[in-house]
Amino acid sequence: MNHYEKKIINKTPHPVNLLVGDKVFTFPKADDPIRLSSEEVLSANIGNDDYTFPVYTVKYGSGNMPEQENGVAYIVSALVKNAYPDRPDLLIPHGLVRDHDGNIIGCRGFAQ
Numbered sequence: 001m002n003h004y005e006k007k008i009i010n011k012t013p014h015p016v017n018l019l020v021g022d023k024v025f026t027f028p029k030a031d032d033p034i035r036l037s038s039e040e041v042l043s044a045n046i047g048n049d050d051y052t053f054p055v056y057t058v059k060y061g062s063g064n065m066p067e068q069e070n071g072v073a074y075i076v077s078a079l080v081k082n083a084y085p086d087r088p089d090l091l092i093p094h095g096l097v098r099d100h101d102g103n104i105i106g107c108r109g110f111a112q
Contacts (some may be wrong), residue, residue, distance in 0.1 A: 008091070010075040011066070017099055017106030024106065027075055034080050039060035075110070089112060 010016050010027035011034045018025040037060070044055040060083055065075065073089050082091045095108030 002010050005070055006073045008073050008075060011080075012075055012077055015095055018093075018110075019108055030036040032064070034063045034065060034074075034076055036063040036080060062092055073110075079110075 007010065008027060009030075011030045011032075014029050016027045018027070031054040032110055039061070040056045040058045042054055043057040045052045046055055048051050063080060063083065063089075065084065068087065068089050073091050076092060078092050081087075081092050084090060091110035091112060092109035093112035096104050097106045097108060099105050103112050
């Protein structure tokens, strides 16, 4: 296991709470979250005689990614991380913690 110092910047549109022991570390939401470009094409309609629902094929492209910077890690969505699998500086919330209603209230760590 590696241990090293990093500045962690949240690049998601919502705050991220990291729950470690009895402490909560909150990373404020980003004013400029990373967004991926997307292109959607109607690929099918499914349903029956009473209703139909559209089904789209969505292709995601590049995003407004910051340059890699030594000593900096970015919290991003799984969608962004999957679009940039070779970026070791991207972290996604891992070990989600939910309240009694099932709402996500934080995470226990990060995944790369």
